[in-house]
Amino acid sequence: MATLRERKTYREQVMKALYEATEGNRLLGVTGAKLHDALGIDPQDLAAACAYLAGEGLITADWAAGNTPAMVTLTHQGIRLMEAEEERERG
Template sequence: MATLRERKTYRAQVLQALYEATEGNRLLGVAGSRLRDDLGIHEEDLAAACTYLVGEGLIAVDWATGNTPAMVTLTHQGIRLMEAEEEERG
């Protein structure tokens, strides 16, 4: 089981990877398997991160059998959060 620090890191990585891959476009998504492979996250940890981010209204997920993220997209709220973070970084 992942520690709290790891879980927070996974969530941030998922958001950042989605934002970069979709260039902030709500109409584009990323396959869960691609996120898992690109980020090197165990499937259970990816599912937990996605579940949390869905609950926060930051992403939307199409789930496959076994509670596996099949397709993941940013919501409007998720895009706004990532844009605000990008502006802060300059």
């Protein structure tokens, strides 16, 4: 089982990967398989990160058999969060 720090890192990685892959467009999504390949996160940890982020209203996830995210999309709230973070990083 992942530690709290690892779980937070996985969530941040998922958000960043989604934001970059979709260029902040709510109409675009990323497959769970693509996220898994890009991030190398254990499938159970990826599913847990997606479930958490969906619960927070930052993403939506369509689920395949075995609690695997089939398609993941940023919500408006998720895009706003990532845009604010991008602005902070740019100073």
